[in-house]
Amino acid sequence: HAFNFPDLHRFLTRTLQVLLPYLAAKASSTGSALIRTLATELKANRREILINNFKYIFSHLVCSCTKEELERAFHYLQSETEIELGS
Structure with missing residues (x-):
């Protein structure tokens, strides 16, 4: 058991947004x-x-990152998802 979750899949599913x-x-x-x-x-x-999970990712980035980190993370997400996020 991983942190009282019955299996790894359930643990990852429940913690993915974090x-x-x-x-x-x-x-x-x-x-x-x-x-x-x-x-x-x-x-x-x-x-x-x-x-x-973008709503969780976006909230974290906006609240926790500097402007430079935010720009780098957005560029990274654009390349990973192939979705244009704007500037």
Whole structure:
């Protein structure tokens, strides 16, 4: 059991909205690798996971990042999701 969750899949599903914002804010190859690993474990598409959790990611970025970090994270998310986020 992972933190009182019956299995890893349930743990990741329930914590994804907390994990993804931090990984996206890193805007790094390590973050990308971890997101790919999460997607593989959840048998899901990495792009869809990011899009489906964008409201959590966006809130975290706006509230917690400097302007430079925000720009870097937006560029990263655009490249990961192939969605134009504007400027």
